Amino acid sequence: MPQDSSISSSLTFDRPLIVLGGGFVDEALLKTLAARSYPVVAADGAAHVALAAGVPLVAIIGDMDSYDPDPDLSADTQIVEVAEQATTDFEKCLYRTSAPLYICLGMMGKRFDHSLAALHAAQKYGVEKNLILMDQTDVIAVVSGAVEFSVPVGTRVSVYPLAPTQMEYSYGLEYPLNGLTLAQGELIGTSNCANKNQVKIVQDKTAPKPFLLILPNEYLDALIEIETHHVSATSI
Structure with a gap:
């Protein structure tokens, strides 16, 4: 599978991009959105959520501290390793991609510190990028x-x-x-x-x-x- 550790390159998409995190993810919703031909990117270990659901990944982005290599991962999935520790894996997904809309699943719920970090990213990138976040109860537009x-x-x-x-x-x-x-x-x-x-x-x-x-x-x-x-x- 291709691997990219360059911090300057960016993946560009012409349609809404699904970004997966390690919080609550509605698997049925993930499959529904993927069926709309929305590409899916995972933040590090959240790749395992997509793999368990049988949803193909365009890329895995993060510092790779929680992703365990999986034989089910497609050879077409790009591994984008970003070693810097000044940002979260969610932020890495945002600054290493360009898309007209981001639908972010699994950034909220489970761990409150992760939810706070997602809100930090929402404030940081909410003007330049169109962001939607979801948990098991709410949908949030920035x-x-x-x-x-x-x-x-x-x-x-x-x-x-x-x-x-x-x-x-x-x-x-x-x-x-x-x-x-x-x-x-x-x-x-x-x-x-x-x-x-x-x-x-x-x-x-x-x-x-x-x-x-x-x-x-x-x-x-x-x-x-x-x-x-x-x-x-x-x-x-």
């Missing part, structure tokens, strides 16, 4: 600027700031975000809910910062639509 989406009335909608951020307005939420400054340790927007079918959330345009838009995980396709066709919400 967004900035303005977003608009449709969900049934009563759907749980959470907004969580990765950095202090000024919200311009919201529409369709039970508890409006109009004019609020959201910041961890001060004011957050979790456990809100939709009171209209159409929801809009708009940040102050002068300094948009990445924030988490969190929905129940059955709305994955809605967040894929947001991330792949990101259109600013118009003022109401």
